[in-house]
Amino acid sequence: MFRTSPRARGIAGDVAALLLAVLDVWLVIPEDAPTYSIWLSAVAVAAVVMRRHVPFLAVLVTVPGFMTGWSQLAAMIALGSLAKKHRLMSWRTVVGCILVFLCGYVRWPLSEFFGLSWQEHALNVIWAVIIAGMPVAIGLLISARQELSARIRELASSRERERKLLAETIRAAERAELAREMHDVVSHQVTLIAMQAGALQVSTTGDTAESARTIRELSTRTLEELRSLVGVLRSGDATENTQPGLDELDDLVRNFRDDAVPVALELEAEPSRLPRPVSHAVYRTVQEALTNVRKHASGARASVRVLAQKDTLVVEVRNGRAETRKPALPSGGHGLIGLEERAGLLGGTFSAGPTSEGGFRVSATYPLAG
DSSP, X not given: OOOOOHHHHHHHHHHHHHHHXXXXXXXXXXXXXXXXXXXXXXXXXXXXXXXXXXXXXXXXXXXXXHXXXXXXXXXXXXXXXXXXXXXXXXXXXXXXXXXXXXXXXXXXXXXXXXXXXXXXXXXXXXXXXXXXXXXXXXXXXXXXXXXXXXXXXXXXXXXXXXXXXHHHHHHHHHHHHHHHHIIIIIHHHHHHHHHHHHHHHHHOOTHHHHHHHHHHXXXXXXXXXXXXXXXXXXXXXXXXXXXXXXXXXHHHHHHHHHTTOOEEEEEEXXXXXXOHHHHHHXXXXXXXXXXXXXXXXXXXXXXXXXXXXXXXXXXXXXXXXXXXXXXXXXXXXXXXXXXXXXXHHTTOXXXXXXXXXXXXXXXXXXXXXX
């Protein structure tokens, strides 16, 4: 399936919105339109390209063109982008919705507006509610869909990781069973062979004693190699290969950026030189902290800093104050506790708490030696 980058999709969306806004004005503008209304409509149409970056400013710029001109669709597109980014309860969304409602209700020039009958005023109110409410509803729907898609991707990733861990657990159980069989049966038999060969070497002379000595040496060597193989089968080192580490941190941050969480990454450590448990702990720390930012601080900017200092690795995740308040998502309350326990098991330290700027900070240190 062909997939485009977020940047390409954004540019394509800007071009499509601009063309629709231009077409909307061009189809309804009369030939005897005042010059000022034409210019204000043109400015409103041009403001559509700002909707993804500064949607509130885009709404403000489109208001004069909508009020005195014909740029209705441009104002609706800007309002929809504003609702998508800042949600319904944001003061920016409320102000933008009121302005677009007034533009849809008031008629220009004002002398014509005050001359309307009460039936016409009532009809204008209905249309104004539709004009202001529809883009807000669409923007909220798009935002909810993106959040749902992000949750589905997380669930799919979690299930895939669980599937790998389950397969590795099954393989580990099979290896342990094989190791027990080799230790209890094969090792016992080889030990008996070595003992019998030793006894034969002592009780005989000549070629027979030499053959017995050779058999005993080969049996002893085989037993040592067998014990080493049993140790490999019983070891759990292979399970670490299924866990993500510092080398996958860029992909993790990129996924959160795609989910509308602005994250700045500062990485000053070489993934290949880190112990695998430490690399995995760093990944989990950053993942949990950014997940909490998305859940509890919608719209806040976050920064991730990973720095190797001599024999210590420092991880710090900060976020600013949330731009909007949103209903709290369900939380088990064990994420930060788990990170603290993980750091303690590795001989490191962990701290988390609010900052003086109204944000939150998560910090952990992990020793690189030992």
